[in-house]
Amino acid sequence: MSEPRIVSLIASATEIVCALGFGDRLVGRSHECDYPEAVKDLPQCTRAKFRTDGTSYEIDQRVRAIVQEGLSVYRVDASMLERLRPTLIITQDQCQVCAVSINDVEEAVCELTGSRSQIVSLKPNCLSDIWDDIRRVAEALSAPERAQALVSQLRARMDQIAERARQCRRRPSVAAIEWIDPLMAGGNWMPELISMAGGTSLFGQAGKHSPAMSWDDLVKHDPDMIFVVPCGFDMERTLEDMKFLTANPHWDELKAVRLLNVFIADGNQYFNRPGPRVVESLEILAEVIHPEEFRFGHQGRGWLRFDAPVPAPPA
Numbered sequence: 036m037s038e039p040r041i042v043s044l045i046a047s048a049t050e051i052v053c054a055l056g057f058g059d060r061l062v063g064r065s066h067e068c069d070y071p072e073a074v075k076d077l078p079q080c081t082r083a084k085f086r087t088d089g090t091s092y093e094i095d096q097r098v099r100a101i102v103q104e105g106l107s108v109y110r111v112d113a114s115m116l117e118r119l120r121p122t123l124i125i126t127q128d129q130c131q132v133c134a135v136s137i138n139d140v141e142e143a144v145c146e147l148t149g150s151r152s153q154i155v156s157l158k159p160n161c162l163s164d165i166w167d168d169i170r171r172v173a174e175a176l177s178a179p180e181r182a183q184a185l186v187s188q189l190r191a192r193m194d195q196i197a198e199r200a201r202q203c204r205r206r207p208s209v210a211a212i213e214w215i216d217p218l219m220a221g222g223n224w225m226p227e228l229i230s231m232a233g234g235t236s237l238f239g240q241a242g243k244h245s246p247a248m249s250w251d252d253l254v255k256h257d258p259d260m261i262f263v264v265p266c267g268f269d270m271e272r273t274l275e276d277m278k279f280l281t282a283n284p285h286w287d288e289l290k291a292v293r294l295l296n297v298f299i300a301d302g303n304q305y306f307n308r309p310g311p312r313v314v315e316s317l318e319i320l321a322e323v324i325h326p327e328e329f330r331f332g333h334q335g336r337g338w339l340r341f342d343a344p345v346p347a348p349p350a
Contacts, residue, residue, distance in 0.1 A: 042121040047310035054311040091216040159309035161242035205258035209234040212303030218248040232320035264302035300338040
């Protein structure tokens with residue numbers, strides 16, 4: 036049997052492939068795959084159809100305009116796939132904004148004469164789905180035993196954290212903000228992670244997409260903590276848009292703001308990637324929610340406390 040030639044079109048799948056020990060079989064990646072560092076040298080097989088600069092609101096409007104036309108927000112480079120001759124292509128059908136859709140991949144593969152690429156589409160809606168996706172990738176690579184070992188290791192690390200968190204006397208309420216303008220709460224696996232880290236998630240439902248959130252909702256629930264983790268943003272990029280939160284007249288009324296319990300985290304590298312580093316995402320939340328109990332060393336790199344004033348947004 037010949038060695039697999041893998042193209043991953045979603046960042047979390049790239050991390051799964053590498054964690055399973057098949058990183059050396061990757062021959063192509065998406066434009067967003069950037070971890071582990073070595074994958075950056077691989078050819079890119081996708082690109083975005085919209086500009087990713089500008090404010091949260093501007094990005095949201097560009098994406099909505101494309102999606103409302105029934106189009107995908109990413110483009111697959113069929114000619115690149117033809118040159119790479121993959122035997123396995125990994126994508127997803129959980130979110131049309133997060134990665135190339137299964138339909139786009141199928142269309143691209145159809146353009147390849149004589150292509151025999153197997154397509155595996157991941158479906159991560161909740162935490163257990165992440166484990167299933169790891170198994171799905173391993174099965175496609177004829178290595179189910181590797182998935183069993185990896186999933187067992189990752190779950191054991193998370194179970195240890197959850198057990199320690201259960202011993203904490205406080206369970207502060209947490210509002211996870213996954214998009215700043217318009218406001219959206221963290222859904223999918225985020226409520227599960229907050230609970231495992233010893234907090235109480237106020238918005239979002241496990242296994243369901245991130246819901247819209249209003250300022251009235253935020254003020255009414257008045258969370259003990261606010262955790263800002265915009266999808267696809269690193270901390271520096273998130274800081275740029277914090278002015279759209281702080282400028283709201285209700286911001287200073289919030290308990291979390293008064294107590295300096297507002298935190299930002301790297302959503303691009305951690306929380307929005309349903310792969311092996313979901314464990315690090317849980318570690319970050321545990322450090323934020325119960326700093327007296329947990330210290331994994333992520334502060335400053337994966338998260339920081341937001342307590343500095345920022346300029347008001349332009350009129």
